[in-house]
Amino acid sequence: MSEVKDYKWVGKRPVRPDGIDKVTGRANFSADFSLPGMLHGLILRSSYAHARILSMDFSKALAIPGVKAIISGTDMPLVAMEDAVIGGQPPNFRDLSANLLARDKVLYEGHAIAAVAATSLQIARQALDAIDIEFEVLPHVIDVQKAMEPDAPLLHENQFTQGIEPRPKIPSNIASRYEQVLGDTAAGFAAAEVTVSEEFTTQPVHQGYIELHSCTAQVSADGQAQIWCSSQGQFMIRAFCAHLLGMNISQIRVTPMEIGGGFGGKTTVYLEPLALLLAKKSGKPVKMQMSREEVFTSTGPASGSFISMKIGARKDGTITAAEGILCYQAGAFAGSPVRLGCMTAFAPYAIQNVKLIGYDVVVNRPKSAAYRAPGAPMAAFAAESLLDMLAIKLNMDPLELRLKNAAQMGTQAPYGPKFREIGYIETLRAAQQHPHYSAPLGPNQGRGVASGFWFNIGGQSSAAININEDGTAIVTTGNPDIGGSRASMAIMAAEVLGIDFDKVQPVIADTSSTAYSDLTGGSRVTFAVGMAVVEAARSVVAVLKQRAALLWEIPETEVSWSDGQASAVIKGHTSILSLADIAAQSANTGGPIAAQANINAQGAGPGFGTHICDVEVDPETGRVTVLRYTAIQDVGKAIHPAYVEGQLQGGAVQGIGWALNEEYLYDESGKMMNTGFLDYRMPVASDLPMIDTVLVEVANPRHPFGVRGVGEVPIIPPLGAVANAVARATGTRVFNLPISPPRLLAALNKKRGR
Amino acid sequence: MARVYLSGELSALAGIQEIEIAANDIRSLLRALENDFPALKGHLSKGLAIAVDGEIVNAPLLETLSPASEVHFIPAIEAG
Numbered sequence: 001m002s003e004v005k006d007y008k009w010v011g012k013r014p015v016r017p018d019g020i021d022k023v024t025g026r027a028n029f030s031a032d033f034s035l036p037g038m039l040h041g042l043i044l045r046s047s048y049a050h051a052r053i054l055s056m057d058f059s060k061a062l063a064i065p066g067v068k069a070i071i072s073g074t075d076m077p078l079v080a081m082e083d084a085v086i087g088g089q090p091p092n093f094r095d096l097s098a099n100l101l102a103r104d105k106v107l108y109e110g111h112a113i114a115a116v117a118a119t120s121l122q123i124a125r126q127a128l129d130a131i132d133i134e135f136e137v138l139p140h141v142i143d144v145q146k147a148m149e150p151d152a153p154l155l156h157e158n159q160f161t162q163g164i165e166p167r168p169k170i171p172s173n174i175a176s177r178y179e180q181v182l183g184d185t186a187a188g189f190a191a192a193e194v195t196v197s198e199e200f201t202t203q204p205v206h207q208g209y210i211e212l213h214s215c216t217a218q219v220s221a222d223g224q225a226q227i228w229c230s231s232q233g234q235f236m237i238r239a240f241c242a243h244l245l246g247m248n249i250s251q252i253r254v255t256p257m258e259i260g261g262g263f264g265g266k267t268t269v270y271l272e273p274l275a276l277l278l279a280k281k282s283g284k285p286v287k288m289q290m291s292r293e294e295v296f297t298s299t300g301p302a303s304g305s306f307i308s309m310k311i312g313a314r315k316d317g318t319i320t321a322a323e324g325i326l327c328y329q330a331g332a333f334a335g336s337p338v339r340l341g342c343m344t345a346f347a348p349y350a351i352q353n354v355k356l357i358g359y360d361v362v363v364n365r366p367k368s369a370a371y372r373a374p375g376a377p378m379a380a381f382a383a384e385s386l387l388d389m390l391a392i393k394l395n396m397d398p399l400e401l402r403l404k405n406a407a408q409m410g411t412q413a414p415y416g417p418k419f420r421e422i423g424y425i426e427t428l429r430a431a432q433q434h435p436h437y438s439a440p441l442g443p444n445q446g447r448g449v450a451s452g453f454w455f456n457i458g459g460q461s462s463a464a465i466n467i468n469e470d471g472t473a474i475v476t477t478g479n480p481d482i483g484g485s486r487a488s489m490a491i492m493a494a495e496v497l498g499i500d501f502d503k504v505q506p507v508i509a510d511t512s513s514t515a516y517s518d519l520t521g522g523s524r525v526t527f528a529v530g531m532a533v534v535e536a537a538r539s540v541v542a543v544l545k546q547r548a549a550l551l552w553e554i555p556e557t558e559v560s561w562s563d564g565q566a567s568a569v570i571k572g573h574t575s576i577l578s579l580a581d582i583a584a585q586s587a588n589t590g591g592p593i594a595a596q597a598n599i600n601a602q603g604a605g606p607g608f609g610t611h612i613c614d615v616e617v618d619p620e621t622g623r624v625t626v627l628r629y630t631a632i633q634d635v636g637k638a639i640h641p642a643y644v645e646g647q648l649q650g651g652a653v654q655g656i657g658w659a660l661n662e663e664y665l666y667d668e669s670g671k672m673m674n675t676g677f678l679d680y681r682m683p684v685a686s687d688l689p690m691i692d693t694v695l696v697e698v699a700n701p702r703h704p705f706g707v708r709g710v711g712e713v714p715i716i717p718p719l720g721a722v723a724n725a726v727a728r729a730t731g732t733r734v735f736n737l738p739i740s741p742p743r744l745l746a747a748l749n750k751k752r753g754r
Numbered sequence: 755m756a757r758v759y760l761s762g763e764l765s766a767l768a769g770i771q772e773i774e775i776a777a778n779d780i781r782s783l784l785r786a787l788e789n790d791f792p793a794l795k796g797h798l799s800k801g802l803a804i805a806v807d808g809e810i811v812n813a814p815l816l817e818t819l820s821p822a823s824e825v826h827f828i829p830a831i832e833a834g
Contacts, residue, residue, distance in 0.1 A: 087799065089830055163763055178829070179762050232833075264834035339829035372834040416759055416826035417805035455831050459812045521833025602811055702809075712834050 008563075009494045010705050013642045014501045016487045018258070027258040030214035030230040031289050038216065039068055039117040041271075041278050041288035042124040044131055045298060046106035046113055049140035049364040049670025050153060053104060053113070053133060061116065061130040066123035069281035070131070071274065072114040073103040077246045086243070091268065095333040097244055099367050100273055105138075107155055107332035108364045109671045110297025117278040117286045140364040140670040144329045145306050147173040147363045155332060155362045175334030178358040180342045182414050188321025188353030192312025196389045199308045201736045202378040202719070203663035204301040204329060207371050208654070208682050211260025213299065214289035217275035221283075225252045225276055230259040232266045232480055233519025238511045240269045241276055252276075255510040262482045263654070264370030267521050270299055296675040300369020301664065303328040303336040305378040309345075311386045317396050317404045321353040322346050322414075326379060328360060331367035336360045337375030343415040344716070345379035347453035348424050348608060349405040354414040364670055370521065372651060373454045373712035377658060377719050381737065384450035384720025388727065398449050398724070399437070402610070403428050407453075423634030423698030424451070424608035430694050431610045436630045444617050445627065446729025451610045452716025456709035457522040458601030462515035463532035465493060465540050467593040471580025472503045473540075475533060478517035479525050481508060483711050484643030488526045489533050491639050492705065496537035498564030499579055515598050523709025526639055527700075528601035534704045539595035547589040548577045603702025607709055609633035611652065611717035615725040622745030624660055624726055626687075631717075632694040636708030641695060648714045649691040655718025657683045661738050756783060756823040764802075764827055767793040780804060780814045783825060803830045 021027040058070045076097050084094040102111050114131055118124035139153040146152055152173055160168050163177035189195065215229035225247070231237050234254040242249045259266065271288045278286040290298070309324035324345070328336035338358035346354055391398040406425045412418050431437055431449065441447060464476040475493045479485060486506035494501045517529060541561050548566035549556040552575060559568045565578045586593050614628040631648040638644040661681040665673045674680045699706030719737065727733040732747045755774040765771050768791040775790075777783035788795050804814045805826040811817045819825070 085800075089801065090832070165766060181761060267833055337832055340832060343829065370832050370834045374832045374834045415828050416761060417808045417810070417824070417828070420808045455810060457810070457812065457831055457833065519833060522831065524833065600813055602817075603809060 007495055009491045009501050010637070010639055011641060012491070013640060014487065014491070016484060017490060017506055018481060018486055029211055029260050030228070030257045031212065033216050033228045033257060034287065035216060035218060035285040038285035038287050039119060039278070039282055040121045040124050041115055041117045041275055041286045042121065042128055043112045043274070043294070044114040044116070044128045045294065046102065046109060046111040048106055048135060048137055049109050050138040051106050051135040052138060053102065053106065054136055055134045056114065057132040058114070060132065061127040064123060064127050064130060066119040067116060067127045068119065068284060069117040069278050070114055070127070071101070071277045071281060073098070073101040075277055076101055076244065079244065090335055092335065093243055096268070099333055100244070100270065108366050110294065110366060111332065112298065115274045115278055117282050141173070142363055142365060142666050142670055144304060144327050144361050144363060147361050148327065148359065155364065159334065159362070173362045175330060175360040175362055178339045178342060180356045180415060182412065183353035185321045185323045185353045185355040189312045191314070191320045193315045194390065194393055195310060195312040196386050196393060197310035198386065198735055199306070200382040200385065202305045202381060203737060204304040204365065204368065205371070205658045205662040206296060206301045206680065207263040207265035209261030209263060209265060212290045212292060212295055213270050215271045215275050216285060216287040217272065217279045218285040219276060219280040223251055227252065227254045227272055227276065228257055229254070229272055230257045230266065230480065232262045232482060232521050234480065234511050235478060235516050236267065236519040237269060237272050241273050244273045245276060253510055253512045256480050256508055259480050259482055263372050264374060264521060265300060267370050267519055268300070292677070293675040296680065297672050298366055300331065300367050302371035303330060303368040303375070305329065307378065307382040309382045309386055311390060313390055313394070315394065317394055317401045319349060319351050319405045322351050323355045324382065326356060326358045328358065328375065329363050329365060329368060330360050331365045332362060333367045334360055334362060336368055340375030341379035344376040344453050345383045346414045348402070348407055348451045350407050350411040351405065351414065372654065372715040376452065376454060376716045377655060380450065380452050380716045381719035381723065384717065385723055385733070385735070388448065388720070388724040399428055399432050402451060419606065421698065421701060422606055422608060423696055426696045426698055427608055427610040427632045427634055430632045430696050431612055434612065434630055434632070434694060436612050436628060436692065441614065444619060444729055446615055446725045446727065448613045448721045448724025448728060449610060450717040450720030450724060451608065452713050454523065454607050454712040454716065456527065456604040456607050456712070457524045458528040458604045459518040459524055460516060460600050461528040461532040462517050462596070462598045463489070463529060463536045464514060464596045465536045465594060467540060467579070467583050469583050469586065471499070471578065471583045472505065473497060473499065474505050474507055476507045476509050476514050477529050477533070478509055478514045479520045479529050482520050483647055484640055485520070485525045485529065487643060488530060488639040492530050492533050493537045496534055497540060497579065498562060515596065523607070523711040524604065527604050527703055527707045527709050530639070530707060531601045531703060532597040532599050535597035535599060536595045539597065540593065543593050543595060544579060544582050547582050547586065547593065550589045551577065551585060603700070605636055605700030605702065605708040607634060607713040609713040609717055611721040613718070613721040613725045615722065615729055617726060617729045617744065619748060622741035622748060624739060624744065626656060626689060628689055630692040630694065631714055632696060633710065633713055634696045634698045634708065635710045636700040636703065637697055637706035638695050639705065639707060644695055644710050645693040647710045648693045651711070651714025652691045652718050653683050653688060655715045656688065656722055659719045659722035659737055659739060661740055663738050755821055756819045756825055758783065758787065758825045760827060764794060764797060767797060777819055779819055780817045783819065798827065801830050802827050
């Protein structure tokens, strides 16, 4: 249960354990790793958006001196249909295999066709140029609505829409239909006195991590393999490679390198199985690294979407019904997060009647991948825009409208279950009370608000704590640190052990050196792995008390522990042994002092956030400048507040980019035209003001310190908050993201009759 | 008797939206559901998560249920 007390370390802001290495350039990322005699791997990628592979000829490429191995789709074991999905959970390994190396067809520009390993990058490039492939170019489809039309170019001849009875007999780009119903929307709309409805579109956006995908693989003669790479889960890399290549998990050891951003995009594999295959085939270590262009054309963005949505309300603001159709682009293979869009769209609100239908649609784009709060931002953009339109129609304050309908403990979420302890209302009240909300606005300026919800998750987690003979501690976990988890783990361990933060060294171990842990994602690590750390630390304290009892020759029950030391009243006098004292005597009391915790963490408390955004619009150019931005979120308990604030700031900035600038631009042949950060415009520091944050702490009673996950929620509200601010600044609402200057100027000119 | 809520495809397969089932844990609840509604066989874990009394439970087979428990089958949550 949650411990309400003043903590010595929890809630403080010590210097991050990884900080100095990162700012001095000493941290080792994937691309920094090398092995003697290693080869360089490159990938031949499709220049067509959709084409059938008629033939491949590697003979000229293989004849080039220095070319050591070439692989194509036929080198990948065919994943049996019954092995495609493990335990009913994504990914589909047949699709993943076909995404790694195309088999019969290429399904998007950038789709990998073959991979080469050579003694230098130059020779590898020559080899790629020397590969002969004959294609039959096929018509392609990029747009989600066009892909749903009956006569659209078909990506998969064997894909029949799931979720429809009877099963369709004609294949379709619609991979599945999902329906989520709560209550009776017909009755809800009949009770409504006002309705608002609209159609919205959002574009696919990339996670935009700075670090390019990279890995090095080595396979020894006895088949034992090693991989060095950055990812969001070394155990995920190990399991995916084993399953895709038909290897035993014990044959693969994955060492996590420092990661330069993931945001969900590194929860899958792109290079690792190919590097393994090339290393096996060549007998040499192989290093592979993508270019930025490859990252854009070939790795997963978040899904684009088309959403039609409607809400109805009484004149007092009570929302009586909501309904909508959500169509998400999955990319070339099924599996967009449209269901999560349906589940999250109206989750902040107590609405009795909600019906949402989701369609998962394949198009000739790279397979979508997870991006912070997968599926939620686009759905929330539509829902939060409608709420703002409703507030304007009812002449209500937009925060008051949200408060009137806010979900609280006991509210039934639109996806079924009733919420336990949540802090959405607290975020709305904090927004109302924040000076930002009452600050004056000037000409061409507007203020928007929006909210967001994410489930947060727990999952399998492990932690080991070893006490060194000098009284310092090593905390070993198996999760890459993408958001400050090393600092959080060290803080929680220090708090429970009662020693100083700088005496705790957090370590992220390879897959052969620590117990399994689910990947870093879903805002789970500080919550779930933190629970394992706390459990291990409590076990260590129990051992320390036992050792002190042995030294004092008293029963263990007479020993208490606080502030990093054991104490007992012996013959009327209080005796004390510090953790370091006990550690120094470990040999005399039974050997090394250590503990391990392996758990399946349950009880992740949902997260809610509310954002306030001020913009100024240049009426002559359509340029939107964000003047002020405040992100407010229920974080349960901030273990390291600076890191939590950083999560809120980073999510807000990525969401602002989604709202204002980011999109994939394709030419008529289906080729992406903006494959670099100069043309794919993500916000940089000079574009935005300092993002202000407010950490609301409604403790999650299921975590020892009250933690909720925080990384997903902050990317959800910005799309709506920015769009609502622009609408209030101009009186013109843009329903299609991004609200780029040309798009907004066109809307303004239309209103002006130009 | 735990109250079980089915929606979407599961509801269509079983022909019901909610039902009361006597079960002490999720494992026995799944057995009972598959026994009473054979059409659900193979569908109760396919891309799904289970929420017990408002809390989404990871790998819930051994999760205990009280007589007043509410069990919802919902889509699996992806990690970002």
